Amino acid sequence: MLATIHSTVLVGIEALPVQIEVDVSHGLPQFAMVGLPDIAIRESRDRVRAAIRNSGFEFPPHRITVNLSPADVPKAGTSFDLAIAMGLLATSAQLDPANLPDTLVLGELSLDGGINPVRGVLATALAARKRGITRVLVPAANAAEAAAVHGVRVLPVTSLPQAVQAVTNPETALVSLPEPPRQAARTAEVDLAEVSGQLLARRALEIAAAGSHNLLLVGPPGTGKTMLARRLGTILPPLVVDEQLEASAVHSVAGTLRAGSGLLEERPFRAPHHTASHIALIGGGLIPHPGEVTLAHHGVLFLDECPEFGRRALEALRQPLEEHSVTIARAARVVTFPARFLLIAAMNPCPCGYRGHPTHPCACSPVQVTRYGMRLSGPLLDRIDLTVRLGPIPPDALSAEPGESSSTVRQRVIEARHRQRARQHDLGVAVNGDLRGGTVMKAAQATSPAIALLRRASERLDLSARSHHRVLAVARTVADLEGHPRVDTQHLAEALQFRS
Numbered sequence: 271m272l273a274t275i276h277s278t279v280l281v282g283i284e285a286l287p288v289q290i291e292v293d294v295s296h297g298l299p300q301f302a303m304v305g306l307p308d309i310a311i312r313e314s315r316d317r318v319r320a321a322i323r324n325s326g327f328e329f330p331p332h333r334i335t336v337n338l339s340p341a342d343v344p345k346a347g348t349s350f351d352l353a354i355a356m357g358l359l360a361t362s363a364q365l366d367p368a369n370l371p372d373t374l375v376l377g378e379l380s381l382d383g384g385i386n387p388v389r390g391v392l393a394t395a396l397a398a399r400k401r402g403i404t405r406v407l408v409p410a411a412n413a414a415e416a417a418a419v420h421g422v423r424v425l426p427v428t429s430l431p432q433a434v435q436a437v438t439n440p441e442t443a444l445v446s447l448p449e450p451p452r453q454a455a456r457t458a459e460v461d462l463a464e465v466s467g468q469l470l471a472r473r474a475l476e477i478a479a480a481g482s483h484n485l486l487l488v489g490p491p492g493t494g495k496t497m498l499a500r501r502l503g504t505i506l507p508p509l510v511v512d513e514q515l516e517a518s519a520v521h522s523v524a525g526t527l528r529a530g531s532g533l534l535e536e537r538p539f540r541a542p543h544h545t546a547s548h549i550a551l552i553g554g555g556l557i558p559h560p561g562e563v564t565l566a567h568h569g570v571l572f573l574d575e576c577p578e579f580g581r582r583a584l585e586a587l588r589q590p591l592e593e594h595s596v597t598i599a600r601a602a603r604v605v606t607f608p609a610r611f612l613l614i615a616a617m618n619p620c621p622c623g624y625r626g627h628p629t630h631p632c633a634c635s636p637v638q639v640t641r642y643g644m645r646l647s648g649p650l651l652d653r654i655d656l657t658v659r660l661g662p663i664p665p666d667a668l669s670a671e672p673g674e675s676s677s678t679v680r681q682r683v684i685e686a687r688h689r690q691r692a693r694q695h696d697l698g699v700a701v702n703g704d705l706r707g708g709t710v711m712k713a714a715q716a717t718s719p720a721i722a723l724l725r726r727a728s729e730r731l732d733l734s735a736r737s738h739h740r741v742l743a744v745a746r747t748v749a750d751l752e753g754h755p756r757v758d759t760q761h762l763a764e765a766l767q768f769r770s
């Protein structure tokens with residue numbers, strides 16, 4: 271007796287179809303599993319056996335073979351448990367197999383027959399829709415993710431008996447979809463108004479948010495670098511629908527979506543510690559797992575104390591910064607993860623932190639200073655559009671009126687983004703930070719005095735071709751914040767002062 275159940279396996283952030291074939295035949299009782307399963311899957315034999323017995327079903331006392339097909343794709347994790355158990359029940363006449371063909375099954379079993387959440391349910395629901403499968407049977411804790419995909423019926427279940435009932439008689443068995451709790455608004459916790467002074471850095475933060483430009487803050491300790499960076503998320507526009515789906519798919523695969531929650535609404539803000547390994551930052555592992563750059567997809571990646579990150583990790587940022595994705599090659603396969611993030615980095619000007627400070631002497635030797643600066647390579651700096659040097663804040667600035675609030679600045683950012691999208695719709699570039707050589711001239715509509723200024727500045731500052739285009743893109747954002755249709759000299763002049 272053979273039963274086949276649809277399920278999926280995660281490859282990168284995509285879910286690929288897997289058929290779980292369960293065969294039960296006469297012979298000595300044994301339970302074999304084939305089709306490149308990893309250790310976690312082989313352990314699922316024990317979970318499935320216990321769950322079936324403890325749910326009041328009978329475990330078939332026969333020779334059982336489970337094949338996970340296609341057999342050449344390595345499979346990992348615990349998400350096949352439920353499908354294997356249901357296959358076994360179908361082969362032993364405890365579940366009507368006629369109900370299985372249009373259902374995709376995903377879930378981890380606990381020994382008592384309960385169903386635990388798994389990773390990648392959103393990607394699985396998308397895969398089901400693509401393959402024309404109309405129903406997905408998923409752990410109730412993941413149901414809100416799956417429900418974000420229209421055109422697929424979600425059957426949320428909390429136990430094996432309920433899963434059996436859900437496929438046999440979906441109308442009566444249905445647990446209602448939990449109301450997804452709103453993701454707590456991170457914006458409520460901190461506000462730009464708390465940052466006193468530092469007008470130039472505040473301005474750079476606004477430009478960075480408006481055009482999605484990478485930003486580097488340099489300054490002595492205690493000047494507000496970390497404070498400013500942590501508030502970047504509060505002035506960014508909310509995720510649009512497509513971005514919500516893409517960012518949520520990443521976090522669903524990584525297992526970092528909050529249990530029971532639907533799609534992400536706030537942009538992700540990732541601030542890995544500088545001791546994070548290269549793999550933690552970029553992604554990797556035997557079965558490739560997304561790294562911080564991917565978890566920051568459509569959001570912010572904040573590298574505090576940036577020179578302290580390993581050179582190798584920093585250099586590896588070049589690919590995602592340029593291509594908005596990372597490719598991880600492993601013996602088994604090559605996986606590409608999306609990685610479109612806004613980079614904000616903070617650093618001191620030297621190891622002691624006080625170089626260039628008006629009152630505090632710097633204790634570093636020139637060699638130390640040079641070596642420190644060199645930890646950020648030229649190619650990396652070339653990809654940073656805005657650099658700001660912060661100075662110490664005078665005491666009267668600290669007690670002055672609070673600055674503009676995040677919501678005021680965010681409004682301007684949102685308007686500037688609207689202008690970019692409307693103008694660059696045909697170019698297929700939603701934000702100025704994504705403008706490249708071919709598109710930046712068209713989008714900028716620079717006046718002739720502005721073009722002349724850029725040419726002079728390029729020669730004087732010896733800008734690379736990339737920097738030349740980046741300056742123009744930043745100027746485009748400055749003009750968009752003002753609502754100016756064309757880039758003029760004052761916009762370019764402001765953009766140039768942020769070039770390191």
Ligand SMILES: Nc1ncnc2c1ncn2[C@@H]1O[C@H](COP(=O)(O)OP(=O)(O)OP(=O)(O)O)[C@@H](O)[C@H]1O
Binds near residue numbers: 464490491492496668
């Ligand atoms: N511009 C500012 N406005 C108000 N408070 C500030 C400002 N700058 C610094 N502070 C105060 O100093 C504290 C430290 O600031 P922050 O962590 O941002 O410094 P930093 O520039 O990141 O320093 P470090 O180089 O040591 O990391 C803040 O928690 C805040 O209390």
Ligand SMILES: [Mg+2]
Binds near residue numbers: 495616
């Ligand atoms: Mg800091």
